[in-house]
Amino acid sequence: MQSELKTAKYEAKMKTLIRLYGDVIKEEELRKQLVQNDGNMSVVIEQITNSLMNRNVAEQIEHKNTAMEVEQKSEELQKEDEKAEIGHIDPGINLQGYCTNQDCLASKAKFPVWVSLGFVNISFHADKTSYCCPDCRQSTVTSIVKAMLFNSEHSISSSNNLTSVKDNHYQCFYPIKSGLSYQLKAEQIRQHATSLEDLITRSKKAMMSNEIINLVSELQKYLITVVKPPNVKDSMRLLEKIQHDYKGDYNQVFDVGRFTILCDNKIKLQTAVTVMKKAEQFNLIVSEDKNFFERQSKTHHRFHNIKLYVPKHDVYVEMQATLKNYTTLAAYTSIENPKLSHLFYEHIRAWKPNNPEEEDLKQASDETLTKINDVICEWIDDKGIQKLVGRYKSHLDIGILKAPQLVKKSELEVNSIVSLKIAQFVYEQLCNFTPEKVKGKAIYVILYEYYKRYIIGDKNPASCSDFALLLQESRKQEMEEDITISQALETYIPLQANRYPHIDGDDNEKNDTFDGYQHVIEFLEKGKEEEKKNENKIMAIQGKSGSGKSIFCRHLEEMLWNNYTLDSKKEMPVYIFFPKVYNKNNEKDIILQTLQSKNINKEIMNAICEKISFVFIMDGFDEIFDKYSKNNKNNNVKYFYNRFNLINGMQNHVLNDEDINTNLIGTNRNNTSMIYLWPFTKQQMHYYIEKFAKIKSKNNNNSNDDWTARKYEETLNNYRNLQKMIEEPFLLQLILTVLPSLVKQYDIGSRISKAQVYEVFTNQWIDIHCQNIISKLAELRIQMNINKIKFTLKQYCLDLGFEIFYEGNQVIVESEFENNEEEIVSKLGPEIENENKKDIENILMENKRDIWAKYFDGDNIAKYVLRRVGNNRYQFLHKLCQEYYAAQKIIFDIISWKPNIIGNITNQQFQQQFEVDIAKLSINFKLLNEELEIIQFIAERIHDTNSIYTNLKSRLFRIIEASKNNENVSIAAANAITILNSANINMNYRNWNNIKIPHAILDHAFFEGTNFTNANLSNVSFYQTCLNKVNFTNALMNNIYFGEFAYFGEEGKNVKGVRFSEDGLTLISWSNEKYIRIWDILSSRQIQLLEGHKRPVTAAYFFSDESKIVSCSADSTIRIWNIESGEQIQILEGHTASIETIQLLPDDSKIVSASKDSTIRLWDIFSGKQIYIIELYSECAKVIQLLPDGSKFAACLTNTIQIHNTLSGEKLHILKGHLEKIDGMQITSDGTKVISCSWDRTIRIWDVLSGQQIQMLEGAHTQNIVGIQLSPDESKLLSYSWDTIIRIWDLLNEKPIQILQGHTWHITAARFSPDGSRIVSSSNDSTIRIWDVLSGKQLQIIEGYSDQVTSLEFFPKDSKILSYSKDGIIRIWDTALERKIQLTDEHLCTIICAQFSFNGSKIVSCSRDKKIQFWDVQSGRLIQTLEMDIDHMFNVRFSFDLSKLACSYDRVIEILDASSGKKLHVLEGHLQPVNEIQFSPDNSKIVSYSSNGTIIIWDVLSGKQVQLLEGHSKYVSGVTFSSNGSKLISYSGDNTIRLWDVLSGKRLQLWNVSGDNVSISGVRISADESKIVFCTSDYMLYVCDTSSGKQLLLLKGHSPREYGMKFSPDDTKILSASIDTTMKLWDVLSGELIRVFEGYSGDVLGVQFLPDYSKIISYSSDHTIRIWDIASGQQIQLLEGHTGAIEGIQLSPDNSTMISYSRDNTIRLWGCENSKINEITESSKMKCIWRVGMQNFSLFMKNSIWKNTEGLTYQQKLLVEQRGGKF
Secondary structure (H helix, E strand, C coil): CHHHHHHHHCHHHHHHHHHHHCCCCCHHHHHHHHHHCCCCHHHHHHHHHHHHHHHHHHHHHHCCCHHHHHHHHHHHHHHHHHCCCECCCCCEEEEEEEECCCCCHHHHCCCCEEEEEECCEEEEECCCCCECCCCCCCCCEEEEEEEEEECCEEEEEECCEEEEEEECCCEEEEECCCCCEEEEEEECCCCCCCCHHHHHHHHHHHHCCHHHHHHHHHHHHCCCEEECCCCCCCHHHHHHHHHHHCCCCHHHCCCCCEEEEEECCHHHHHHHHHHHHCHHHHCCEEEEEEEECCCCCCCCCCEEEEEEEECCCCEEEEEEEEECCCCCCCCCCCCCCCHHHHHHHHHHHCCCCCCHHHHHHHHHHHHHHHHHHHHHCCCCCHHHHHHHHCCCCCHHHHCECCCHHHCCCCHHHHHCCHHHHHHHHHHHHHHHCCCCCHHHHHHHHHHHHHHHHHHHHCCCCCEHHHHHHHHHHHHHHHHHHCHHHHHHHHCCCCCEEECCCCCCCCCCCCCCCEEHHHHHHHHHHHHHHHHHCCCCCEEEEEECCCCCHHHHHHHHHHHHHHCCCCCCCCCEEEEEEHHHHCCHHHHHHHHHHHHHHCCCCHHHHHHHHHHCCEEEEEECHHHHHHHHHHHCCCCCCCCCCCCCCEEEEEECCCCCHHHHHHHHHCCCHHHEEEEEECCCCHHHHHHHHHHHHHHHHHHCCCCCCCCCHHHHHHHHHCCCCHHHHCCCHHHHHHHHHHHHHHHHHCCCCCCCCHHHHHHHHHHHHHHHHHHHHHHHHHHCCCCCCHHHHHHHHHHHHHHHHHHHHHHCCCCEECHHHHCCHHHHHHCCCHHHHHHCHHHHHHHHHHHHCCCCHHHHCCCCHHHHHCEEEECCEEECCCHHHHHHHHHHHHHHHHHCCCCCCCCCCCHHHHHHHHHHHHCCCHHHCCCCCCCHHHHHHHHHHHCCCCHHHCCHHHHHHHHHHHCCCCHHHHHHHHHHHHHHHHCCCCCCCCECCCCECCCCECCCCECCCCECCCCECCCCECCCCECCCCECCCCECCCCECCECCCEECCCCCEEEEEECCCCCEEEEEECCCCEEEEECCCCEEEEEECCCCCCEEEEEECCCCCEEEEEECCCEEEEEECCCCCEEEEEECCCCCEEEEEECCCCCEEEEEECCCEEEEEECCCCCEEEEEECCCCCCCEEEECCCCCEEEEECCCEEEEEECCCCCEEEEEECCCCCEEEEEECCCCCEEEEEECCCEEEEEECCCCCEEEEEECCCCCCEEEEEECCCCCEEEEEECCCEEEEEECCCCEEEEEEECCCCCEEEEEECCCCCEEEEEECCCEEEEEECCCCCEEEEEECCCCCEEEEEECCCCCEEEEEECCCEEEEEECCCCCCCCCHHHCCCCEEEEEECCCCCEEEEEECCCEEEEEECCCCCEEEEEECCCCCCCEEEECCCCCEEEEEECCEEEEEECCCCCEEEEEECCCCCEEEEEECCCCCEEEEEECCCCEEEEECCCCCEEEEECCCCCCEEEEEECCCCCEEEEEECCCEEEEEECCCCCEEEEEECCCCCCCEEEEEECCCCCEEEEEECCCEEEEEECCCCCEEEEEECCCEEEEEEEECCCCCEEEEEECCCCEEEEECCCCCEEEEECCCCCCEEEEEECCCCCEEEEEECCCCEEEEECCCCCEEEEECCCCCCEEEEEECCCCCEEEEEECCCCEEEEEECCCCHHHCCCCCCEEEEEEECCCCCCCECCCCECCCCECCCHHHHHHHHHCCCEC
């Protein structure tokens, strides 16, 4: 039963066996074998095949006839003989005979020899021959016994049988009989066709003949695969082959139809060959037998080739037998990419090289083909193949590069040149072939190595992987050469960045910073998406000098390589240092030059660019910016954008926004990102110091070095002004390097400047190199004075540092290398060469002047102090080092100058001699304006206490003086005054007539009272400069810059609106009058006054062609005006009330109007007729806006918006949702959405098509939202409100992303700049503010209006803004931020307080930026700056002895040491925020009070609370100590005044104030503590007795503030200053009004008696200080200059000077030359001695003189007049 099941189971297999062997083996036998082998077909087939082969051989032997048997026996004997035969058999005629040479070994052994004659026609006598013996090489084969004709068509005849025997069997033997003559002819086998078509026809028939079919069947019986081609080769293919291979002889072609015999193993191959050789049984003749199975063919294919002659068709058919493992036939091969070798062969087969290069390539191609066939046919053993496979890398991993010769070649060009066709073929194969098997990988390696060596070239990369390795090797070499960067990378700390620049005073710990590296990586990831759109992306990385840009770029490069995988899709980082490679004459090829320097040839670059994505990390763009910008000044094409992805590092103070947009970003703005490196945070500094200390400890051989990380940090804390410097990574590294040396030179707490740090560093740097040089010389037994070496190196660095500045190139090139630039230029492509022919000539001309040769004189040891950055290229350790040396060179030139007169010399003689030599000084060589660091280094030396710099300041002034008489020193003079200004040196009241300082930077300078008559001031910048009382008579002022523009308008006329023309050159304005004014903006002139309206104009618009204006008015009419003539050309009447708004349709054909008559109307302009009326009933549309295409309009009613069809008036939608008045509306540029804002504090977004609300923004404003505006890209929205806040919204996320705070009253307008990067806003606080959108920071505050600013607009195509106000003035402002050159640590933030020291030698100030600063009274020099160790501050007070400082924030008070800034105590106890703090007169106590009515007295020494004074039921408004500190008086919102005993804390007196809406404004106590005076809001002053509490006096009619009341020193008088701009003097005993002091235009903020009681000093919100004579009541001095409200004044202890401090961020010292302040009279000249701080707000020209100035534009003259200047 089981057997039956098995049999049934094998039925399918049985069918297969029967099909194969049924005709030779019985079915039962087949079934038996299958069952026995359990159905294993492989075993069964093998057994059957072996059996059949054995049986077949036996049958063949059995059927031989006797003759054959005899012949076989004879043949066997002959085989034995053949074993002793000499020579070899070749195709054609082969004769066997005997040699008769007795010396021949074959002859001696009587061995027969074979003589091969080939394809010839011969006759010979069997016994009379003289053929050459193959052994002895002599013609001694004299007899022939046998002839053998091999692989030929032949004939033979003998003298006894003249009939020729013809045959074409591959192997025919003929015995040669002695005594007979023979004639033999052998020819190569040939076809016998009459034409190619005949040959093809015969071949087809032969292939289908029974003879061939029978042979094939016989082979298939042995399970041998026979592959018949589906078709014979086409005639075109054959013709090409015949022409090339056989010179047109088609009868030499045998593979018209070729059968391929495929065998599983060698045994079967032998069987197949044996069967084919016995083809006679199938009426076929074996005519040629070539065995290339054991010996290599020309192409190393492995096969057995047999040509069979088919007599029936008189044609040869080729049978090629090989193993299946060796075949490349597609359907039968195991080889991957089987066509590769054949296609390769076809490319090179017919190639006839035309030159030696092609011959070499042809030979290499042939060799490569044979190598491929060696792998396919296993001529190479497994070990050899595995060795090849070990080198395999997939093209997916390595990224094959296109051969450079193929780049930009058309298909036609490629196909016309064989070498290109081969290159293209191999490239495509390598790109498309991904082998998985061993042989395939070996073949790939052979092909790739051929491609790399012979197609690409050994020196060029053939793949992205090769290219990556070249770049990495180049980077490794660069790092080895540049030790400085390598060392810096060891201590690298990740840098923080932001989307906006860090400004001094910003909080470094701000949480909106991000990791710079990670941000770049994310940027690059996003960039991959852009690559699909063929859009490159740029990131510009900005930062201050020393902020770590270069090291950041190098670290980025390192990390990108570390994360790089051999993936051709991944970007490769390429670091480019611009100063090293930039050539202004060849900037288009900067990438090429860079890669050439990294060993990448130009020829491969195009191919590389096609295949590889790059991240170009381009460093130092700022250093070549001037050359680049100048080179492209008249060229709109810039080469560093729209070319490639790049990361670009540059200094942010070198390039402003305009520079970057113009020269780098260009038109690629949307694909450009900008980030700014921020200074180190404290945590980053800590990590860096730890790393630095660890590495230093590891590298330091000095075991006594105890500089741990902790010691570094503690030491840095002792030098507070270094704290700001070490926020910059390079400076931190530099300072840590020299810190041990710094502490030896500067005492703890000293103020160390950056110049002093660099001085120590460079000295240390040179010392190290001197020691190295001495050591090297010692090895050579050469002695040299180390001081001489130091001097030489220092002088070298000074000269070179200045030379680099002068030439504007940070990298210097040794001459040998520089000459190679000619070679580089010569290698440029022909297109570039032709395009830049003139530029190339310039390069060659420049190279003839080797400016650096003197710095490489011989093997100058000085170059070893430089940093090597490439082949023979050097630069200083850092750009700042070069700038330091350049500055020092300039300084030493100035201060080392000496007169040639010995002995006493007058000042005049000194000046005269000095003036002669100034022109030769380095300060006169080039303007320093673009070198802010050099300016700063020199400026710092002005304040340096080192005695060698004592004369620097005075000599800079002498240089300026020298320019009066010598125009040739104008550069020096301009530099000198710029440096002095940078150093914050006051230059007021100078006599500088005739000086020549063109191009000087005098922004924020203080020139009050200076004389500039006849001066050359061309191109000078006076941005926000104080020019009050300056005399400019006859000055030359071409192209000067004020940064502000003249205003225009009609004073007193409330401007209601303005409108720009499209080009921004013309403006229309309307106000609360009935006129329209047209202005020319360039001249600020009114060019037309349009009169006709009867009531105020409400709106006006330009027509699109700007030839006409349309206006509407409260007179209910619409009027159209001709601009040129100013005439009214049309009036549209119909409305019955004031028209609120109008809109022109885009084609200017119609007008939509809305009126208070509750209608909207459409007007036809051509006919003047009304088309329709829309009745709104009780509603009124105040705003109408058209959709961009004009098809619809939105009308804003009270709290709804209606959408109408413009042409028909049909109401389409009513947008409902707002709960209160809608105050703003905007339509998106695509017309799909309406955005509205409302007094309900919401912003709503509506869909125009559906009328549905789709978004609502709320919760950000606390009061009515009164305006909105979309950003230019419509991704953001700004809103402004009565809460004085501007919000910026992200519309995608529906969230506010920035809050802009600063305005103090209602905001009237806010607008995005055209590029969306800034916002400008106006307010009822009379200010305009400019904000950065990304950071939300206030960039600028603009003051100048005397009334509320109504609105503002950006110019259409400019960086300016236009604003207008209720005062009728229209102003234009330049919003471009200036480049600040002043020393940053001397800038002042808002000053909270300032005081004289006890001895009057110093002034100490405190500002909102948490700085305490000490100033020298004599010079105004900043002595010390302390950073307070506090987080926030609100109130600040100094103790009277200036030893302590108290500040409060929220509920906390901190006491600090004023000399160090260190925190002493933290006072905590208040439950509500602290309102104010005060020190007691003896400095032992502090009083503080808060809004919950409590007052606390603290002990300063211990920091403990000593008294809690409770009793006030509401907030405390103020407290005051009595003169001896024993009592305290307070007043509160509960309308009570309380007198307290400080020691006991008891309340001594209580005064109540009654009355509706009456409050206490201030309280003062007399010096003898017997009286108090307080004022109330109802204009009353009360004088009371402190002991009894009784009211003594009631003084009516004045309401002073707290600080506006003073008792006279003798307590007999009271001085009160009021908000009514007056001051009043009262008699304390009688209550009489003694005197009224008038003259102020603003509130009087503070008053003070002079000690002798003869005079009063007061200050006001009108920015002035006035001194009054008490006796006469007259003003005797008016002190002007401050531009903001004055916060306080103080007299010096000796009454000789006075300080004032203001909201304009300045402190001024005032004095009189010949008298003390209490002695001055009306005729005295009291003036500002110096000013510190950078005055903000505006430009000041009050009482300046401009008579006969030359070069001012009309606009500038108008501005001067408006600012108080006089012509």
